[in-house]
Amino acid sequence: MERAYKCCQSCGTPMKRDAGGTHADGTRSTMYCSHCLLDGKFTASNITVDDMKERVKGKLKEVGYPGFLTGFYTRNIHKLERWKSHPLAVE
Numbered sequence: 454m455e456r457a458y459k460c461c462q463s464c465g466t467p468m469k470r471d472a473g474g475t476h477a478d479g480t481r482s483t484m485y486c487s488h489c490l491l492d493g494k495f496t497a498s499n500i501t502v503d504d505m506k507e508r509v510k511g512k513l514k515e516v517g518y519p520g521f522l523t524g525f526y527t528r529n530i531h532k533l534e535r536w537k538s539h540p541l542a543v544e
Contacts, residue, residue, distance in 0.1 A: 461486035
């Protein structure tokens with residue numbers, strides 16, 4: 454059984470705000486959010502951890518977060534499970 458995480462292990466989205474991504478068999482992921490995992494594949498493959506940080510910062514700014522907070526919320530993305538073993542995350 455997959456461990457339940459408090460936040461998406463790819464982008465850092467709080468899992469309590471998301472239903473979770475889907476595995477290839479249609480079951481819900483408790484590790485990745487619906488923005489990152491769809492049908493068992495990452496929605497943004499061939500992305501680096503730095504690219505993911507910029508992507509998340511952009512989304513946060515879109516919904517009204519000030520710039521200084523976007524850096525605060527993305528500072529630990531490199532520590533999430535997806536990025537620990539593959540900093541380039543080529544899938």
